[in-house]
Amino acid sequence: MLLTSLLALHQVGFYLERLQDLAVLYIPKVVAAIVLLVVGWWLISWGSRLVAAATARLDVSLSSFLTSMFSIALKVLLLMSAAGMVGFETTSFVAIVGAAGLAVGLALQGTLANFAGGVLLLIFKPFTVGDVIESQGRSGTVQAIQIFNTILLTPQGDTVILPNGATSNGVIINKAHPKRALVEIQLELDSSTDFEALRQQAIPLLRHDDEVPDAPAPQVVLVALKPGATMTVAFRVYAQPSQEDALRNHLLEKLQQWFATKPLATAAPAS
Numbered sequence: 417m418l419l420t421s422l423l424a425l426h427q428v429g430f431y432l433e434r435l436q437d438l439a440v441l442y443i444p445k446v447v448a449a450i451v452l453l454v455v456g457w458w459l460i461s462w463g464s465r466l467v468a469a470a471t472a473r474l475d476v477s478l479s480s481f482l483t484s485m486f487s488i489a490l491k492v493l494l495l496m497s498a499a500g501m502v503g504f505e506t507t508s509f510v511a512i513v514g515a516a517g518l519a520v521g522l523a524l525q526g527t528l529a530n531f532a533g534g535v536l537l538l539i540f541k542p543f544t545v546g547d548v549i550e551s552q553g554r555s556g557t558v559q560a561i562q563i564f565n566t567i568l569l570t571p572q573g574d575t576v577i578l579p580n581g582a583t584s585n586g587v588i589i590n591k592a593h594p595k596r597a598l599v600e601i602q603l604e605l606d607s608s609t610d611f612e613a614l615r616q617q618a619i620p621l622l623r624h625d626d627e628v629p630d631a632p633a634p635q636v637v638l639v640a641l642k643p644g645a646t647m648t649v650a651f652r653v654y655a656q657p658s659q660e661d662a663l664r665n666h667l668l669e670k671l672q673q674w675f676a677t678k679p680l681a682t683a684a685p686a687s
Contacts, residue, residue, distance in 0.1 A: 449498040456494040460487055481563060526581065530564040533580035537561055547592035548660075551583050555591075571661045596632070596654040599664050601671065602639065604646045611638055614649065621674055622653055622667070 464487040471479040538561060543549045547558050549568070554576045556568030566583055568576040591597055605614070615636040622634035632654050640648035651671065655663040 445502050449501045452501065453494065453498050456497075457491070460490045460494065463487075463490070526579075527564065529581035530579045533582070533584035534561070534563045534565075536584045537566065537580055542588050543590045543592070547590055549591065550589040552578055552586055554578065555589075591660070596656070597660045599653050599655050599660055599667065601651045601664065601667055602648055603651070603671070603675075604648050607641065607643060607645055607647045609647070611647070611649070618651060618671075618674075621670070622651060 464483050467486045468479060468483045471482050537543075543558055543561075545558050545561060549555070549558060551566075554568060554570070556570040556574075556576055558566065559569050559575075560567040562580075564580055566578045566580055568578060570576060618636045619634055622636075635650075635652040637650050637652065638647060639650045651667065653663070653667065
């Protein structure tokens with residue numbers, strides 16, 4: 417009985433000694449990790465405010481995204497550093513995070529390309545909200561530039577969603593920056609038509625239209641000729657970029673009414 421009690425006391429003393437050794441070993445590390453977390457968390461919050469201030473001139477969505485990405489990335493690194501100070505093995509965790517990031521990146525190649533394109537569009541600004549642009553075969557007024565997509569409103573009232581990746585890497589025609597846009601209407605007329613007489617009569621008709629600016633002056637030019645058959649005549653005027661489609665439709669109606677009263681030739685839209 418006495419021997420058993422002595423053995424029990426010895427074991428208790430052994431565990432107490434081990435506990436003391438662990439406390440001496442880990443308490444400073446835990447305290448240092450806690451200090452690192454508190455100070456690091458404060459520095460990350462301060463840095464996030466700096467990033468938000470630095471990106472304030474960018475689009476609101478882009479500024480918020482960059483600030484959040486900056487904060488989350490640093491907080492993950494801070495937690496991993498604190499865990500490493502305490503003694504946790506972080507190598508496996510880093511490998512898992514890297515593999516997961518690679519898998520997500522491969523799965524979201526298109527989305528990441530659209531995100532990168534959105535960042536480029538928001539930073540370099542080849543167009544802004546309200547501009548009339550043509551891209552990927554679609555034309556319209558820019559309603560919004562989002563992180564992944566650009567929203568267009570067409571003259572027909574359709575909402576077109578363009579992926580930013582293809583938009584930033586493709587041809588963009590910005591019709592808002594030029595002060596004028598060419599409106600050209602081509603008509604096929606009989607080749608026996610007196611072209612010079614047609615020009616002298618059509619130019620005043622185009623010039624006196626209230627929606628056609630005085631400069632540059634309207635033009636009537638011959639662009640194609642099939643001897644003994646037809647000739648293609650182009651009626652050219654200039655307009656504000658936002659009024660291009662409306663002016664084209666208006667001139668089509670005006671030319672149709674004008675040709676209906678003239679014996680020059682029977683006009684038909686060029687194919």
